[in-house]
Amino acid sequence: MPVTRRNRKSEEEKPPNSTIDLDKIKELIKLMEDHELTAFELEDAGFKVRLEKGGSQEQVLAPIAAPEPAAGATSEKIVAEDTEQIKSPMVGTFYKSPTPDADAFVKVGDAVDEGTVVCIIEAMKVMNQIKAEKSGVIQRILVDDASPVEFGQGLFVIA
Known part of the structure; x- marks a missing residue:
């Protein structure tokens, strides 16, 4: 057959x-x-x-190994009346630079304009650029690099 x-x-x-x-x-x-x-x-x-989203073709990669945040690191600090906080718009992981070996987007004392990228928050494997909502000078960074953040949590103090 x-x-x-x-x-x-x-x-x-x-x-x-x-x-x-x-x-x-x-x-x-x-x-x-x-x-x-x-x-x-x-x-x-x-x-x-x-x-x-269109624009630059630069790809932002998350750091491979995320260190544990320092004990007691918190954004619950007193903020002067003439300053404002840049707050997290989502739950995720805070990164101060686009890659582990790159310079931070901003440092204390840096002047930023409205729309300047100040950090990245990784949420569900997506890197989201967080931009300054107003012009000013970065007074304080309230979160350690590679640490988890909550919705509405303060990230930076800007004056």
Whole structure:
């Protein structure tokens, strides 16, 4: 009896027929803009989409080994009346520089303009640039590098 080779894939073995819903992608883009995300990736039932904000093609990598934060490190410090805090807009991990061996985005005493990148917060493997909301001088850094931060937690004191 001759042996023949056939494609025996049944319909249920084939990946689901995924269609791109343009309205859903528009919603994802709006979500990215509302939360100032620089990249977003979603995978569901065989459908995968990755969105990245345009601009510079520079890729920011997270440090490989994150040291434990110093005992007692906290942002619950007294802030003078003529200063404001730059606060974390999300839960994540605070990084003062784009890579472990790079210089910090800002140091105490640095003058910053509104929109200047002051740090990165990694949330769900996405590096989010945090920008100064007003011009001023960095008075104090309230968080240690590579330490976890909460939503609304003070990161910097600016005057």
